[in-house]
Amino acid sequence: MSYPPTGSAAPPAPPPAPEPAATGTPGAEPPPPSGERAVWAEGLRRLRAAATTEPGRLRIIGAVLAALVVLFGALTAWQVTDRSAAASDVLESSQPLSRDAADIYRSLADADTTAAGGFLAGDRESAASRKRYTDDIATAARLLVRASANSQGSATAREEIERLNNGLPRYTGLVETARMYNRQGLPVGGAYLQYANDRMRTQLLPAARRLYVTETGRLDADHDDATAWPWVALAAGVLAVGGLGWAQRRTYLRTNRVFNRGLLIATAASAVALLWTVGGHAVARAGLDDSIEHGARSLRVLNEARIATLQARGDENLTLVARGGKVTGPDQRDFYEVEYAAGMRDLAGTGQGSDAAVGGKLREALALADDEAGRAPVRDALKNVREWQSRHAEARAENDRGDYQGALAKVIGTDRPTKESFDKVEAALQQALRHEQAQFRDAAEGGRRALTGLAGGAAVLAVLAAAGAVLGIGRRLSEYR
Amino acid sequence: MGMRARMADLGSALAPVAAGMGVMAAAAAVLVPVLSGAPAIPPRPHVPEPPRTAVAAPAATGCTEENAAESLRPSDADGDAVQRIKKAGRLVVGVDQNSYRWGYRDPDNPRNLIGFDIDLAKAIAKDILGPHPHIVYRAIPTNQRIDAVRQRRVDMVVRTMTINCERKAQVAFSTSYFKAGQQVLAPKRSSIDAFDDSLRGKKICTARGSTGEQQLKREDHGAAVMTVPNQLDCLVRLQLGEADAVVTDSALAAGQAAQDPTVELKGEPFSTDMYGVAMNKEDEDLVRRVNKVLEEYREGGADSPWTHAYDKWLKADLPGVSGPPAPQYSD
Structure with a gap:
């Protein structure tokens, strides 16, 4: 993740070489020191003495210029390396971790929904549904191991991972027990499934959500690090170029010579380094900001929408498992129906008509998508959510009439069931997520590329500028011999 | 499963016990007059479904814990309600489908409902509609039982429903067909x-x-x-x-x-709950008819249909019940 830094951290080392040469001139012959203070005092005395003659002054100027330029190069290399490492972290560490956390979150929600669907189907549960559940659990377990290996730094993340690791086997145990009782036709199977769902809803999913938030927070932090302007390096650059300019003006005023080739080269090299730093950062920032603006933020909303979809589907299934046995609120409404409605509201807003909706995760995702390829699947999802809602209302009406089989057919049957709408919403959101993921990668990749070579280049240019400064001043100095 | 509200029912059955303990007697007299009579189109649930606390036993109807299980004398005369069912050619019964041994889905054939309550519903349907009656089972969640009867979404509810005064203000009950606690x-x-x-x-x-x-x-x-x-x-x-x-x-x-x-x-049950069939308060003839069916259902001692059903569904896990509770009539 942080390869560029180690690669380009080396160059800054050479520049210091000219420094002893330059500073060596004023204080070259050290007297036998009688103590630190004495050395300082002696150095200061010589400097004062040197400043009274033009050659002495020139030596000091040369040394200061060379030091400034080298400082600029070193600071640039250091700060740019930092930023480029952060940009790499965004791409190769924090975003994948955030994506893994999102996948853990989704796998768990999906497993729960699939378990409820399979339970409803009973002995007619399809092999595909069983496999989906098993795969979800396997995915969650695998990603938890990976997340655990990669989140050394964060205590919060580790805590949530541990909680999930503890809760997962317990959850699957409850689901298997529910299945077993269901095969025997015993109603307690439904109670087990509801208990499993309760664990998922109140413990596993909140933990997965917190893990996701933590990992996403790290992405934001890396992004901020990568896009921070390298102010210190820039200030040093301005100071170096300014100093070089002042030195040339001084030379011009004293000698009437317009050009000093050495100083000119130093100025040009410093200016190029400065402009490169500014330009490279501007481009990198644009790319990384774009990746957050149009990639990561969309991904976040879409992930949340997907979880809401899965949970709403799970609740819909559970209305038929619980059969009105779990109620909520003072008016004793069906708990799962209330939760389903809340999930759908979260997803598509409060409106009922095809476009009446205001608010909702899907609207938000639609607004965040910056191109048609991103908007189309979200629009598709929204349309199918509407369809789902109207089919659900039919199923609900059957259930309220007491026609359980009719309601069941409308939820998991074959003739226009709500399952079909749910599958379509899922597929559309998946497509949107793929698109935004690619967008994110492209933009962040572009941002990181803009910083390539900048650290090394700045170092080389600084060495060149220092050499130029020393040569330029040396040329002036030779006129006094 | 909806036993929560059912359990709550027990609460109201016990309400008078609390009153008997001397807490509520005066309060009941003040609170009651509201629910007297049988409103033709009753307002939306006057009494909230889960009667949590021992409030307002509707004494205006003369209902107390002792006489709550009283119902109308049996008769097989066809009144409006029975004729309506005959004309429709089917009996619509609200049942539970999640209550093991009472009303639940047959593990061998999940489309079929079976259990003690279901057998009783079948006996009632046979009496009204003949040997091969068309019965429509509606799986009613606990919190929908009273509304389903009042809004006539079902002809009756046979669903381990406890008889109590609060409910009697809203629906009519048959005589009790099971005593639990x-x-x-x-x-x-x-x-x-x-x-x-x-x-x-x-x-x-x-x-x-x-x-x-x-x-x-x-x-x-x-x-x-x-x-x-x-x-x-x-x-x-x-x-x-x-x-x-x-x-x-x-x-x-x-x-x-x-x-x-x-x-x-x-140990022994430490309270008493009587289960009854709930019907619309206007369907007096249907109540009498169901009570007639229950008389026959109880008749015959060890050979009665009731005992057969008890042996089949409940005896193994609820032993020691010697027979159905004796019917009590109010008229």
Whole structure:
């Protein structure tokens, strides 16, 4: 993740070489020191003495210029390396971790929904549904191991991972027990499934959500690090170029010579380094900001929408498992129906008509998508959510009439069931997520590329500028011999 | 499953007990007049479905705990309601489909409902419609039982429904066809042997808002009480070792015991709940007709249809019931 830094951290080392040469001139012959203070005092005395003659002054100027330029190069290399490492972290560490956390979150929600669907189907549960559940659990377990290996730094993340690791086997145990009782036709199977769902809803999913938030927070932090302007390096650059300019003006005023080739080269090299730093950062920032603006933020909303979809589907299934046995609120409404409605509201807003909706995760995702390829699947999802809602209302009406089989057919049957709408919403959101993921990668990749070579280049240019400064001043100095 | 509200029913059945303890007598007299008579189109649920507390036993109708189970004398005369059912050619019955041994889906054929309540519904349908009646079962959630009857979505509800004064203000009940009560359920090997001090230091599970919860609030015998949404959730907690015993009504506890051979009912029931068939208050002729069917259903001692049904569905897990409760009539 942080390869560029180690690669380009080396160059800054050479520049210091000219420094002893330059500073060596004023204080070259050290007297036998009688103590630190004495050395300082002696150095200061010589400097004062040197400043009274033009050659002495020139030596000091040369040394200061060379030091400034080298400082600029070193600071640039250091700060740019930092930023480029952060940009790499965004791409190769924090975003994948955030994506893994999102996948853990989704796998768990999906497993729960699939378990409820399979339970409803009973002995007619399809092999595909069983496999989906098993795969979800396997995915969650695998990603938890990976997340655990990669989140050394964060205590919060580790805590949530541990909680999930503890809760997962317990959850699957409850689901298997529910299945077993269901095969025997015993109603307690439904109670087990509801208990499993309760664990998922109140413990596993909140933990997965917190893990996701933590990992996403790290992405934001890396992004901020990568896009921070390298102010210190820039200030040093301005100071170096300014100093070089002042030195040339001084030379011009004293000698009437317009050009000093050495100083000119130093100025040009410093200016190029400065402009490169500014330009490279501007481009990198644009790319990384774009990746957050149009990639990561969309991904976040879409992930949340997907979880809401899965949970709403799970609740819909559970209305038929619980059969009105779990109620909520003072008016004793069906708990799962209330939760389903809340999930759908979260997803598509409060409106009922095809476009009446205001608010909702899907609207938000639609607004965040910056191109048609991103908007189309979200629009598709929204349309199918509407369809789902109207089919659900039919199923609900059957259930309220007491026609359980009719309601069941409308939820998991074959003739226009709500399952079909749910599958379509899922597929559309998946497509949107793929698109935004690619967008994110492209933009962040572009941002990181803009910083390539900048650290090394700045170092080389600084060495060149220092050499130029020393040569330029040396040329002036030779006129006094 | 909806036993939560059912348990709550028990609460109102017990309400007068509380009153008897001298708390409510005066309050009841002040609060009651509202619900007298039989409104033609009754306003939306006057009394909230889960009667949590012992409030306002509707004394204006003369209903008390002692006479709550009284119903109209049996008759097989066809009135408006019976004729309406005959004309429709089918009986629409609200049932439970999640109550093991009472009304649940046949494991061998999930499209079929079976159980003690279902057998009774069949007997009623046969009497009205003939030997091969068309019965439409509607799986009614607990919280929909009264509305379903009042809005005539069903002709009757046969669903382990406890008769109490609060409900009698809204719907009519048949005579009682089963007597149940709160009881303790625990693993066979458990040291808990009844609703007594053997509960000390144990974790007891009961449904939120149920009579069991009220009982435990009054007297917990030193036990820690855990509440869950539904009585069947208690069996889950019991099996997972999160609870040591369950307090619920005996009929439902029997359903739990039937699903787990390692648990059993402990001690005697410590309260009384009468189950009845609920019908619309206007359908007086139907109430009388159902009471007639129940007379026949009870008749014959060990050979009666009632005993047959009891032996088939309940005896194994709810032993020691000698017969149906005797009918009580108000007219």
